[in-house]
Amino acid sequence: MTANGPNPAGSTPPPTVERLADEDELASTVAARLGERIAQVQAEGRRPRVVLTGGSIAIAIYERLEASAADWTDVELWFGDERFVPAGHEDRNDRQADDAFLTRLSVPAENVHRMPAHGCDLAMAAAADAYAETLPDGPFDVVLLGLGPDGHIASLFPGLPQVHESERDCVEVFGSPKPPPERLSLTVPVLRRGEAVWFLVSGEGKADAVSRSLADEGSIDETPARSVQGRSETTWFVDEAAASGLPG
Numbered sequence: 001m002t003a004n005g006p007n008p009a010g011s012t013p014p015p016t017v018e019r020l021a022d023e024d025e026l027a028s029t030v031a032a033r034l035g036e037r038i039a040q041v042q043a044e045g046r047r048p049r050v051v052l053t054g055g056s057i058a059i060a061i062y063e064r065l066e067a068s069a070a071d072w073t074d075v076e077l078w079f080g081d082e083r084f085v086p087a088g089h090e091d092r093n094d095r096q097a098d099d100a101f102l103t104r105l106s107v108p109a110e111n112v113h114r115m116p117a118h119g120c121d122l123a124m125a126a127a128a129d130a131y132a133e134t135l136p137d138g139p140f141d142v143v144l145l146g147l148g149p150d151g152h153i154a155s156l157f158p159g160l161p162q163v164h165e166s167e168r169d170c171v172e173v174f175g176s177p178k179p180p181p182e183r184l185s186l187t188v189p190v191l192r193r194g195e196a197v198w199f200l201v202s203g204e205g206k207a208d209a210v211s212r213s214l215a216d217e218g219s220i221d222e223t224p225a226r227s228v229q230g231r232s233e234t235t236w237f238v239d240e241a242a243a244s245g246l247p248g
């Protein structure tokens with residue numbers, strides 16, 4: 001087993017699969033659930049720590065987040081990955097999150113840890129190391145992850161050595177098969193620091209990746225999503241199209 005192989009059996013609870021009718025129900029359900037989880041953490045007297053993902057289903061969720069669901073002025077946010085393009089570029093995950101909810105819900109800028117942007121005067125490796133310095137010592141409350149049709153999570157793509165990175169917390173990725181090609185990504189050990197890891201998956205095109213991710217056996221090189229489980233919860237929010245390859 002490589003350093004980032006699946007957690008040893010029994011070390012974390014098995015994943016839960018929540019099947020939703022379609023993308024709309026998935027987005028509404030996760031938006032409500034995220035608000036509830038944040039409010040629950042705040043009721044315990046803590047500032048929630050959440051890792052955001054990029055991707056279309058994530059944006060659909062963010063657009064449904066409601067001001068009333070939680071105190072959004074008291075949440076701390078990071079990004080699981082970022083496209084290494086100039087700040088404010090429409091391809092950036094943080095720009096898309098701004099447009100979907102950060103501005104609308106008045107999330108304080110100092111609570112949003114944005115990854116360095118192209119043109120920040122840092123080489124990508126230094127930018128990745130600089131972002132690692134922003135990470136908390138303790139766990140995240142929720143890590144959100146989209147899933148690519150190839151089984152990638154964040155910017156950890158099949159066959160890339162970064163999937164097995166176990167020393168650094170954030171890495172540079174060149175030649176991403178999903179454009180744009182240059183990215184920064186948190187690594188598997190950091191993504192595993194989520195008390196809860198929520199996979200967000202919609203559409204027939206992801207059905208094979210979902211099946212491979214949840215199969216009893218498989219390679220994390222082929223399906224990087226297999227390498228990440230939450231410390232106390234792993235939930236797959238999938239619509240019926242994405243779940244079509246699962247039994248039952």
Ligand SMILES: O=C(O)[C@H](O)[C@@H](O)[C@H](O)[C@H](O)COP(=O)(O)O
Nearest residue numbers: 054055056057146147148153154
């Ligand atoms: O920066 C990114 O592109 C995302 O972090 C990436 O990991 C995304 O979550 C998946 O590719 C799913 O994206 P879709 O939901 O758009 O298919």
